Structure formats: C-alpha cells, structure tokens
Amino acid sequence: MSGIGKKIISWYAEQGRELSWRETKDPYKIWIAETILQQTRIQQGIQYYYRFMERFPDVVMLAEAEQDEVLKYWEGLGYYSRARNLHAAARQLVEDFGGNFPHHHDQLMLLKGVGPYTSRAISSFAFGQATGVLDGNVMRVMSRLLSDPSPINEQKTRKSWQLIIDDWVAGHDSRDFNHAMMDLGATICTPTNPGCLICPLMDGCKAYKEGTIGFLPQKKKLKRKVRYFQFVILYNEKDEIGIQKRPEKGLWGGLYEVPNREVSLHSWEKGEITKGLHFHHELKHVFTHFDMMIKVYEGPAAHWEGSPNIQFIPIDKISIFAFAKGVLKIFERMGF
DNA sequence: AACGCGGGGCG
DNA sequence: CGCCCAGCGTT
Numbered sequence: 001m002s003g004i005g006k007k008i009i010s011w012y013a014e015q016g017r018e019l020s021w022r023e024t025k026d027p028y029k030i031w032i033a034e035t036i037l038q039q040t041r042i043q044q045g046i047q048y049y050y051r052f053m054e055r056f057p058d059v060v061m062l063a064e065a066e067q068d069e070v071l072k073y074w075e076g077l078g079y080y081s082r083a084r085n086l087h088a089a090a091r092q093l094v095e096d097f098g099g100n101f102p103h104h105h106d107q108l109m110l111l112k113g114v115g116p117y118t119s120r121a122i123s124s125f126a127f128g129q130a131t132g133v134l135d136g137n138v139m140r141v142m143s144r145l146l147s148d149p150s151p152i153n154e155q156k157t158r159k160s161w162q163l164i165i166d167d168w169v170a171g172h173d174s175r176d177f178n179h180a181m182m183d184l185g186a187t188i189c190t191p192t193n194p195g196c197l198i199c200p201l202m203d204g205c206k207a208y209k210e211g212t213i214g215f216l217p218q219k220k221k222l223k224r225k226v227r228y229f230q231f232v233i234l235y236n237e238k239d240e241i242g243i244q245k246r247p248e249k250g251l252w253g254g255l256y257e258v259p260n261r262e263v264s265l266h267s268w269e270k271g272e273i274t275k276g277l278h279f280h281h282e283l284k285h286v287f288t289h290f291d292m293m294i295k296v297y298e299g300p301a302a303h304w305e306g307s308p309n310i311q312f313i314p315i316d317k318i319s320i321f322a323f324a325k326g327v328l329k330i331f332e333r334m335g336f
Numbered sequence: 337a338a339c340g341c342g343g344g345g346c347g
Numbered sequence: 348c349g350c351c352c353a354g355c356g357t358t
Contacts (some may be wrong), residue, residue, distance in 0.1 A: 028337090325344095
C-alpha cells in the first residue's frame with residue numbers, strides 16, 4: 001500500500017474541505033472542535049463550536065466556569081458527558097499541566113474525555129506529531145483499501161489498524177495526511193454511493209478491484225430496546241413548574257428535567273398515575289440504544305412524591321437551565 | 337468484550 | 348425505519 005500518502009495529500013491540496021479550526025494550531029481550539037465533532041456531523045456541531053469558543057475562548061475561561069453554564073452551551077447537542085469531561089479536563093490542564101497541553105498522545109490521554117482518536121488528533125493537528133488518527137471516516141477508507149472485513153467497532157481491529165496507519169503516515173506531514181484521509185472518507189469514500197471513479201486511491205483499492213465496496217466496512221451491530229416513562233408537569237400555588245437536576249452520571253447527566261419515572265409497559269398503557277394528575281400528551285424520543293416512550297401528565301404538585309430535590313421556577317425562566325432535547329420537546333408541546 | 341451514552345439527517 | 352456521524356467511559 002505504498003504511495004498512498006503522496007496521492008492523497010496532493011488530492012487534499014486540491015479537493016480538501018476548508019474548516020475554520022484547521023486554520024489554527026492552537027491545541028485548545030482543536031480540542032474543543034474535535035470533542036464537539038465526536039459522533040456528530042459538522043453541520044450539526046459547527047454553530048455550537050462558534051458559540052462555545054466565544055464564551056470560553058481559552059482553557060482558563062473554561063476552567064473557571066460553572067458546570068451548569070458549560071452544559072447550557074451544550075444543550076441539545078447530546079452525549080453530555082463530553083461537556084462535563086471537557087470542563088473537568090480544563091481544570092486538569094490548569095492544575096496539573098500549568099495550563100499547557102502535552103504534545104504526545106500518551107500524555108493527552110490522561111485528560112478526561114480524551115481517548116485514542118482525540119489525543120492523536122490534537123497531537124497531529126496542533127503539534128505535528130507523526131501519528132495517524134482513526135475515526136469513522138478513516139476506518140471506512142481503510143476497510144476498503146485493504147478489503148478487510150474486520151468489524152470496525154471492535155478494539156482488536158482498531159489496535160491493528162492503528163499500526164498500519166502509523167506506518168502510512170511516516171515521512172509525510174501528518175496534519176495533511178490525516179485531514180486528507182478524513183476528507184476522502186467524508187466526500188468520496190462515503191458509506192453509500194462512493195465516488196470510486198473519481199477516487200485518487202482507486203488504483204490501489206483492493207475492495208474496488210474485488211467488488212466488495214458495498215459490503216464494507218463490516219460492523220457488529222448493537223441491539224435496541226423500548227422503555228416506557230411517565231413525565232409530570234407539576235404546578236405549585238404560584239403556577240410555577242417543578243424541575244430537578246439529574247445525577248452527574250448516566251443519561252442526560254447533570255442536566256435538568258421534570259420529575260418522571262420509568263414504568264412497565266402494562267402500567268404505562270393503563271395510565272396508572274398519582275391521583276389528581278391528568279394526561280396531556282404522548283411522544284416518542286429516540287436514542288441510539290433505546291426508544292423512550294413518554295406519556296406526559298400535569299397537575300398540582302401536592303400529591304406527587306419521590307422528588308426530594310424539586311425546585312419550582314416560573315415558566316419564563318426555563319431558558320436559564322440546560323435541558324435535554326426530550327424535555328425541551330415536552331415543553332414545546334405544553335406551550336411553554 | 338460488551339454496554340451505555342444524543343441527536344440529527346439521509347436513503 | 349435503519350444507518351451513520353472527527354468516540355469515550357464504565358463495567
């Protein structure tokens with residue numbers, strides 16, 4: 001597979017994407033962009049990136065912020081542990097690293113929320129270290145170049161291919177090489193209908209030669225479930241609504257919500273609920289790993305139990321707090 | 337190794 | 348409706 005580097009870098013010089021966080025070598029900017037873009041399309045994340053950088057322009061500003069505000073800037077983006085870890089890692093950087101980013105990926109891995117991909121991305125893009133980055137795009141490109149059916153979501157595959165990509169990047173500008181591989185995956189070597197006929201690597205692509213492009217990459221797939229919930233809009237005597245903060249870990253960790261409980265399908269269908277509350281509407285919220293079926297009830301707070309940390313806020317103060325998309329959808333249906 | 341963790345866009 | 352996206356942490 002020799003000669004890949006030269007071909008792909010010259011393709012990148014002509015056809016690469018122009019993205020603002022590539023115009024800098026500031027590790028902080030690169031770190032924020034890479035974290036926002038984990039499992040997230042550029043289109044979806046780019047506005048979050050600009051807003052986030054405006055409010056938290058450097059690592060000290062981020063370290064000194066309150067977690068609730070960081071989460072507010074992440075509201076609606078999903079995978080909220082990214083925001084919590086970003087905040088924690090900023091404090092790590094200030095306290096343990098003198099506010100400076102280490103250059104090597106092994107050291108960057110010590111930061112919360114920074115894993116194999118992000119550590120190497122910072123190492124390459126900010127400091128020019130000779131390491132290859134493996135994201136979903138690159139894994140797809142490699143699976144086809146090699147015509148290798150190894151499941152790309154298995155650690156074994158990732159470790160093996162890391163050695164290969166590190167070999168390929170050797171002798172080239174790692175910044176350009178890694179960006180080129182990602183851009184090729186994003187624009188030419190796409191999941192469906194790849195542009196093989198205009199691909200600069202067509203000659204050396206084993207899957208193209210063998211006709212296996214359409215079957216690659218392989219992936220072990222995860223199973224999804226359905227879970228049933230009741231959410232309640234509780235009013236006090238001043239017509240304020242009850243909200244509460246979720247635990248730091250787990251689903252929607254650290255965000256605010258309205259009181260709710262998971263129930264059996266039977267109980268959910270029968271509509272078994274505290275006396276005095278009445279049904280308002282039903283909706284489905286889709287996660288990667290399960291479908292959340294929701295029935296929303298409303299009524300006076302007096303009889304509801306099991307929400308010890310509930311606080312009541314006027315409806316026009318909702319926007320101060322960070323809520324996940326599922327809860328925001330409920331607010332919208334309530335007319336708040 | 338397997339699972340938990342969000343949300344949006346596209347065929 | 349299923350798949351995929353600049354992945355990481357926990358168990």
